[in-house]
Amino acid sequence: MTDSTRHDVSPIQGRPRSGLSTPSRSSAGRPNVLIMLIEDVGFGAVSAFGGPCDTPRLDQLTVGGLRYNRFHTTALCPATRAALLTGRDHDHGGTGSATDTAASAPARPTVCASLPEILRLNGYSTARVGKCHEVPEWETGPVGPFDRWPTGSGFDYFYGFLGGETDRYHPANHRPVLYEGTSPVAPPKNRQGGYHLIEDLADRTIGWIRRQHALMPGKPFFMYFAPGATRAPHLVPQGWADCYRGRFDAGWDRLREEIFARQKAHGILPRDCEPDTRHSVIPKWEEVAEEMRPVLARQMELHAGFLSYTDHHVGRIVDALDELGILDDTLIYTIIGGNGASGEKVTTAGAGHAEREAFLRERLEEVGGPDSCDYYALGWAQAMNAPYEWEKRAPSHFGGARTGAIVHWPRGFESRGEIRSQVHHVIDVAPTVLEAAGLPEPVHVHGVRQRSMEGVSMAYSFDAPDAANRHEPEYFEMLGNRCIHDKVWAAVARHHSPRDAALPSFDDVWELYDTIADRTHAHDLAAEDPEEPHELQRLWLVETTGYTVPPLEARSVERLNTDGGGRPHLVRGERQLLFFGMGRLDERSVAPLKNTSHAVTAEIFVPAPGGDGVIIAQGGVTGGWSLYLRDGALGYCYNFYGLNRYYTVGGQPVPPGTHLVRMEFTYDGGGLAKGGDVALYLDDELVGTGRVERTEPYLVSAGENCYVGTETGSPVTADHRIPAFRGRVHWVQIDLGITDTGCGVYPCPSLS
Numbered sequence: 001m002t003d004s005t006r007h008d009v010s011p012i013q014g015r016p017r018s019g020l021s022t023p024s025r026s027s028a029g030r031p032n033v034l035i036m037l038i039e040d041v042g043f044g045a046v047s048a049f050g051g052p053c054d055t056p057r058l059d060q061l062t063v064g065g066l067r068y069n070r071f072h073t074t075a076l077c078p079a080t081r082a083a084l085l086t087g088r089d090h091d092h093g094g095t096g097s098a099t100d101t102a103a104s105a106p107a108r109p110t111v112c113a114s115l116p117e118i119l120r121l122n123g124y125s126t127a128r129v130g131k132c133h134e135v136p137e138w139e140t141g142p143v144g145p146f147d148r149w150p151t152g153s154g155f156d157y158f159y160g161f162l163g164g165e166t167d168r169y170h171p172a173n174h175r176p177v178l179y180e181g182t183s184p185v186a187p188p189k190n191r192q193g194g195y196h197l198i199e200d201l202a203d204r205t206i207g208w209i210r211r212q213h214a215l216m217p218g219k220p221f222f223m224y225f226a227p228g229a230t231r232a233p234h235l236v237p238q239g240w241a242d243c244y245r246g247r248f249d250a251g252w253d254r255l256r257e258e259i260f261a262r263q264k265a266h267g268i269l270p271r272d273c274e275p276d277t278r279h280s281v282i283p284k285w286e287e288v289a290e291e292m293r294p295v296l297a298r299q300m301e302l303h304a305g306f307l308s309y310t311d312h313h314v315g316r317i318v319d320a321l322d323e324l325g326i327l328d329d330t331l332i333y334t335i336i337g338g339n340g341a342s343g344e345k346v347t348t349a350g351a352g353h354a355e356r357e358a359f360l361r362e363r364l365e366e367v368g369g370p371d372s373c374d375y376y377a378l379g380w381a382q383a384m385n386a387p388y389e390w391e392k393r394a395p396s397h398f399g400g401a402r403t404g405a406i407v408h409w410p411r412g413f414e415s416r417g418e419i420r421s422q423v424h425h426v427i428d429v430a431p432t433v434l435e436a437a438g439l440p441e442p443v444h445v446h447g448v449r450q451r452s453m454e455g456v457s458m459a460y461s462f463d464a465p466d467a468a469n470r471h472e473p474e475y476f477e478m479l480g481n482r483c484i485h486d487k488v489w490a491a492v493a494r495h496h497s498p499r500d501a502a503l504p505s506f507d508d509v510w511e512l513y514d515t516i517a518d519r520t521h522a523h524d525l526a527a528e529d530p531e532e533p534h535e536l537q538r539l540w541l542v543e544t545t546g547y548t549v550p551p552l553e554a555r556s557v558e559r560l561n562t563d564g565g566g567r568p569h570l571v572r573g574e575r576q577l578l579f580f581g582m583g584r585l586d587e588r589s590v591a592p593l594k595n596t597s598h599a600v601t602a603e604i605f606v607p608a609p610g611g612d613g614v615i616i617a618q619g620g621v622t623g624g625w626s627l628y629l630r631d632g633a634l635g636y637c638y639n640f641y642g643l644n645r646y647y648t649v650g651g652q653p654v655p656p657g658t659h660l661v662r663m664e665f666t667y668d669g670g671g672l673a674k675g676g677d678v679a680l681y682l683d684d685e686l687v688g689t690g691r692v693e694r695t696e697p698y699l700v701s702a703g704e705n706c707y708v709g710t711e712t713g714s715p716v717t718a719d720h721r722i723p724a725f726r727g728r729v730h731w732v733q734i735d736l737g738i739t740d741t742g743c744g745v746y747p748c749p750s751l752s
Contacts, residue, residue: 030123030220030437031412032330034321035429036314037084037226038307039077039131040392042341042384042399045307049336049404050262051384052247052255053307057315058406061334063417065408066462069268072425075393075400075478077164077231077338078133080426084335085134085153085224086112087430087441087453089547096549097479099137100164113445115430116222117154122439125212125221127157129205131228133164138570141589146182155224157181159204163586166228167620167704167714168197168235177584177705184584186712196237201227202313206320213324220437225317229310232342232375233622234302241298241305248300251285251293252379253278255300259386267419269387274522276389276397282379299376303384328410331436333429337403341384342375343391387520395476396483396492397521412436413462420461423469427455435459454547475543480506480554484540490515491536495554506552510537574736578616580729583707587699590618590706591734593625595697597667597676599735600627601660605728608656613725615661616732618706620714623696627663628720629654629727634680636663637717638692645717648678648690658730659683665692672697708732 045051048058048067073080074090082088082095090096093112116126128150135148140162150158159180169191177184189195205225212221248255256278263269288296314334321327381391385399395401405424434441435457442450456470469487476483480495493508510533512526526533544550576591591598602615610632617626623641627634632653638646654661662681668674673695680688704714709729 030439031409032220032321032326033119033124033222033333033433033436034317034330035084035222035224035333035335036317037081037224037335037338038229038310038314039226039338040231040340040342041307041337041403042381042386042391043337043388043402043404044256044259044263044386045341045384046311046336046404048406050259050266050268050386052259053304054243055308055311057311057318058334058336060315061318061332061406061408064410065332065406066413066415066418066420067268068405068407068420068422068424068458070421070423071335071403071405072395072398072401072423072474072476073335073337073339073403074426075339075395075476075481077131079478080338081132081134081226083425083427083455084429085114085116087115087427087455088112088451089427089454091477091547091549092451092454095134097553098164099133099135101555110446110448111451113442113448113450114154115433116224117445118434118439118442119222119437120154120156121445122437123219124437125216125219126155126223127205127208127212127221128155128160128224128226129158129208130160130201130224130226131164131166131231132158132160132162132226135162137586137588140586141570142184142584144182149179149182151181157208159185159208160201160226161228165231165233166197167233167622169195169714196235198227198229198310198313201225202316205317209317209320210324213326222433225314226338227310227313230303230306234299234306234374234376236302236306236309240309241302243308244301244304246297247304248297248380249293251288251297252282252300252377252383253285255380256383256386259383263387270519273387273519275387276399276520276522278382279389282382285379296377296379299374300380302374303376303380330409331412331433332406332408333432334406334408335403335426335429336405339392340388340394340398340400340403341381341391343378343381389521390481390494393479394481394494395478396481396494398483400478400481401476401483407458407462409436409462415463415465418465420465422458422461422467423471423474424458424461425455425471425474427453428458428471429455431455431457432459473539473543475540475547475549477544477549477552480508480552482508482540484536484543485515486536486539488514488516489532489536490521491533491540492521506554512536576734578708578732578734580709580731583705583710583712585618585706591736593618593665593700593734593736594695595667595672595674596736597665598737599662599664600732601662601735602627602732603658603660603730604654604725605658605730606632606654606656607727609726610656611654611725611727613720613722613727614707614709614711615725615729616706616708617711617716618700618704619716620704621716622704622714624700624704624716626711626716626720627661628717629725630720634661634682634687635719636678636680636688636690637719638678638695639716640692640694641696644693646678646690646692647717647719648680648688650680650682650687652682652687654682667695 045053046055046058048062078098079090079095082093083090086093094109120126139145146152187195260275264271321330385391388399389397390399392400431453441453461467473486483492490513491510493510495508511524512533513521570588571591611629615627618624623639625638627636634650636648660683664679665676667676675693678690709725711723
């Protein structure tokens with residue numbers, strides 16, 4: 001978009017050059033905009049795109065709208081969100097990877113103003129509900145800064161969570177705790193009262209739309225609904241999963257074949273195309289141990305139920321628009337997958353996973369329940385990505401990047417129930433919304449000259465099914481996995497997957513596909529035309545250099561370590577002092593206890609009836625640690641990813657009065673994730689010893705928070721009887737590097 005079609009939308013120093021000096025209130029002819037982003041959903045998952053998961057409300061949107069069958073994302077949700085909200089390539093938007101593994105460079109630089117900020121300055125009300133996952137890790141703590149939180153990035157209202165995933169039943173205890181604006185809030189009810197996060201987020205979305213329409217009926221709105229479904233954990237009310245009982249017993253190979261057949265029959269794919277190959281790392285269903293098949297089938301039932309449950313609440317939001325009489329005037333974008341189906345956290349039910357398999361078999365009836373943290377096996381992810389190869393984080397073969405998209409806008413275009421096959425990308429959404437609103441792209445925002453949007457508006461295709469592609473060429477890069485395609489050819493290089501034990505060099509094998517004759521990339525033509533891949537490799541390098549992609553960085557898990565990722569430490573030194581009532585402290589706000597010896601000392605007051613409850617806890621049911629009193633006696637639990645809980649118990653009750661209690665952990669050393677010995681002290685007297693066989697190497701809390709004097713939501717252990725400490729926790733001190741025993745580093749003076 002050239003400068004002649006751009007303008008200033010906010011004041012600059014002195015007099016504005018052009019455009020508006022204050023936010024506009026004019027709304028003549030401008031549609032409301034609702035963007036709904038569902039995530040970790042494969043191209044072949046939902047019924048609207050030939051999938052086995054019943055999504056009748058999405059089906060209804062396709063009847064009154066358009067389906068795009070060559071729409072792409074970045075293959076990773078934070079990068080997709082940055083691209084969606086800026087209209088720029090995700091690297092230009094400051095999010096080349098996940099915020100969990102980010103370097104210290106700022107996310108979303110000021111030269112890439114967000115779409116909601118542009119709309120807000122042009123008279124729109126703006127709101128965001130659900131998952132964020134765009135705020136740098138070191139800025140998500142309770143003291144901010146908050147300028148990159150949603151309410152600092154163009155949204156008038158925000159309700160949701162900041163991190164990558166959250167418990168659906170206990171979000172108050174999870175690291176991405178629920179926030180309204182920048183204030184942490186508790187859910188309106190607990191899980192015993194029927195709470196589920198997706199319902200809560202839909203309620204908030206509907207409530208905000210109704211409130212905005214009632215109080216400012218002449219002002220258009222922009223609502224971004226991102227429920228975080230169907231990202232793991234797959235937790236859904238049981239009845240929704242039970243609707244799928246037995247439907248996946250034939251396994252993932254049969255399911256993938258059935259999806260592919262429906263896609264061709266329904267026009268999602270050309271009838272003459274062939275499926276992409278299933279990689280050899282995925283066992284054939286008949287090779288899976290018979291006793292594991294019911295567990296694996298239940299995993300898929302949970303995912304399908306979760307997707308149907310999410311679809312139900314999407315329908316509630318659409319119904320609310322209809323009831324207000326504004327559905328026809330609302331441009332609805334539904335992006336069915338911020339990336340492809342996820343295989344990043346799951347096993348293939350093959351060799352080397354006996355412990356995980358036994359754990360699942362023993363807990364089959366608990367799978368999907370409030371105290372579980374469930375995903376599905378890689379075989380299901382590949383089936384859901386049908387007909388494409390690979391999965392989330394691998395855009396090279398489109399299993400991670402090709403996504404179903406539905407556009408619904410009755411008063412914006414005449415076409416109904418049709419399929420569009422123009423190539424588009426998530427960066428095209430922002431330019432489309434601006435064109436629909438009749439707004440030019442701004443030259444300056446808040447005095448900062450803007451980088452031009454790199455997406456193209458999709459509006460040209462709404463009523464022109466045969467219009468030529470305008471988004472060319474298109475490149476992909478995520479964690480070293482690469483792709484480039486022009487009008488005819490696509491060259492791809494898969495660098496590694498989440499299951500690769502070691503990172504290979506970047507001397508990858510490039511494959512070549514004819515994107516016109518071979519929509520599914522089933523036939524590699526590199527051997528037949530060896531020069532074409534080299535030409536496209538050069539094109540990839542030219543394109544990506546312009547978008548500041550190089551140098552390539554393929555580390556992922558390793559970068560969860562703050563030092564390895566080059567991120568700022570919020571807590572430095574070898575000692576941290578915490579006080580009673582401090583809570584909702586995420587991983588970056590607590591001294592790093594990983595892979596080292598350490599001690600936790602607390603001064604507590606025990607009342608005359610005796611003490612009970614949590615002194616300090618970090619984490620929850622999916623992993624963490626807790627120091628507590630049970631029936632008056634000191635106890636410590638280390639929860640290893642929910643698979644093992646290691647207990648150390650002090651034999652004698654802590655008598656009434658003020659006391660020092662202490663846990664010392666002596667790490668075995670010799671690398672990451674090793675075990676160690678535990679010693680418990682009461683007023684310098686050794687009262688208990690124990691052993692932790694293995695520890696979590698990167699994220700102690702597996703995504704949940706740290707609390708002093710209480711624990712809300714999912715518990716590290718059920719060994720304590722009450723979460724809130726009965727008595728008083730005056731302070732807690734964490735010391736790192738402790739290698740001796742018997743209180744080798746003394747705590748601070750009494751603050752009682």
